[in-house]
Amino acid sequence: MVAGGAGFIGSNFIHYMLEKYQDYKIINFDKLTYAGNLDNLKSIENNPAYTFEQGDITDLARLNEVIKKHGVTHLINFAAETHVDRSIHGGIKDFVMTNSLGVQMLLDAVRANEIERMVNVSTDEVYGALGLDEDRKFTENTPIMPNMPYAAAKAGGDLMCNAYWVTHKTPVIVTHCSNNYGPYQFPEKLIPFFIFKAMADEPVPVYGDGLNVRDWIHAIDHSSALDLLLHQGNNGEVYNIGVDNERNNLEITKMILSILGKPESLLTYVKDRPGHDRRYAIDSTKIMNLGWQAKYTRDKFAKGLQETVEWYLENKDWVEKIRSRMNEINQHIKG
Numbered sequence: 001m002v003a004g005g006a007g008f009i010g011s012n013f014i015h016y017m018l019e020k021y022q023d024y025k026i027i028n029f030d031k032l033t034y035a036g037n038l039d040n041l042k043s044i045e046n047n048p049a050y051t052f053e054q055g056d057i058t059d060l061a062r063l064n065e066v067i068k069k070h071g072v073t074h075l076i077n078f079a080a081e082t083h084v085d086r087s088i089h090g091g092i093k094d095f096v097m098t099n100s101l102g103v104q105m106l107l108d109a110v111r112a113n114e115i116e117r118m119v120n121v122s123t124d125e126v127y128g129a130l131g132l133d134e135d136r137k138f139t140e141n142t143p144i145m146p147n148m149p150y151a152a153a154k155a156g157g158d159l160m161c162n163a164y165w166v167t168h169k170t171p172v173i174v175t176h177c178s179n180n181y182g183p184y185q186f187p188e189k190l191i192p193f194f195i196f197k198a199m200a201d202e203p204v205p206v207y208g209d210g211l212n213v214r215d216w217i218h219a220i221d222h223s224s225a226l227d228l229l230l231h232q233g234n235n236g237e238v239y240n241i242g243v244d245n246e247r248n249n250l251e252i253t254k255m256i257l258s259i260l261g262k263p264e265s266l267l268t269y270v271k272d273r274p275g276h277d278r279r280y281a282i283d284s285t286k287i288m289n290l291g292w293q294a295k296y297t298r299d300k301f302a303k304g305l306q307e308t309v310e311w312y313l314e315n316k317d318w319v320e321k322i323r324s325r326m327n328e329i330n331q332h333i334k335g
């Protein structure tokens, strides 16, 4: 069962798994918040190996019902409130409910139904921030020290996984991945947001001085890492996932403008957001020692970004449908 499979990374993961394992059955359990989009899974909606079940991970009765109905053996959790800006400017309760309480409900469901393994997909943001000139990366032993409400809510879920493992031996693995890019990403996030702005010849708004650094990983590489951990990870452990592809926002913006053939004059600096972490960098030695290798390594980032931009250009129906929903969604959330 894939919780949150209608979102960006969850849907990439479902496509990846169905292509790779013809004999697996996948249940997509998703609440369909504003970020959930079944259009991401349109090409497989009639695949007999795939079933969608609407539900909220904070609803234990519904979780138990779906797990029993389908005889779920493995569970991977992508379900989360994920937009950092929204966690700063309102609606924090939803973040705590889903990202912390929801994970606890999933752990209870894993225990009650004797599920063989759960993987809780989390983020490097729980580690806090690094300085630009600091010569270190986040390891699995870096203390959890989140700076943003979103990351604090995610950290709550991660810590609950550790507590259930230590207390009940609940078979759970936690992952901390860096920033993802790829197809099917909701256009409030940096890369698709900038692609859409540039495509419309509108100013592309970069926070602060644009020098904030992230380690950008393709969603397909994140998926292959999670696949490996589902099969070969060790219960009770934490794994970092990244590709040593540190880039600042200015560099990303200029690359997108160049791929689209747009002038750098579209780049506009806007007031920085509060608590904007300066740099994240991931040490992935532990998962690489299990045999994981990314396809889009640092030297292939230009290719990965080019393919991603082309995907948004080629999938006009997907883009237009989601763009027409954007205003409505923002009004609803502000209200």
Ligand SMILES: NC(=O)c1ccc[n+]([C@@H]2O[C@H](COP(=O)([O-])OP(=O)(O)OC[C@H]3O[C@@H](n4cnc5c(N)ncnc54)[C@H](O)[C@@H]3O)[C@@H](O)[C@H]2O)c1
Residues within 6 Å of the ligand: 003, 004, 005, 006, 007, 008, 009, 010, 029, 030, 031, 032, 033, 034, 035, 036, 037, 055, 056, 057, 058, 077, 078, 079, 080, 081, 082, 083, 098, 102, 121, 122, 123, 124, 154, 176, 177, 178, 179, 180, 181, 186
């Ligand atoms: N996007 C990134 O760069 C990134 C990086 C590292 C880790 N992560 C983690 O990966 C996971 C997926 O991220 P994403 O970018 O695909 O998110 P997303 O916002 O695109 O998708 C989240 C999905 O979860 C669903 N959902 C939300 N609340 C739910 C609930 N209570 N019950 C059931 N479903 C619910 C939504 O409908 C949506 O389909 C998150 O846990 C996030 O913290 C994301």
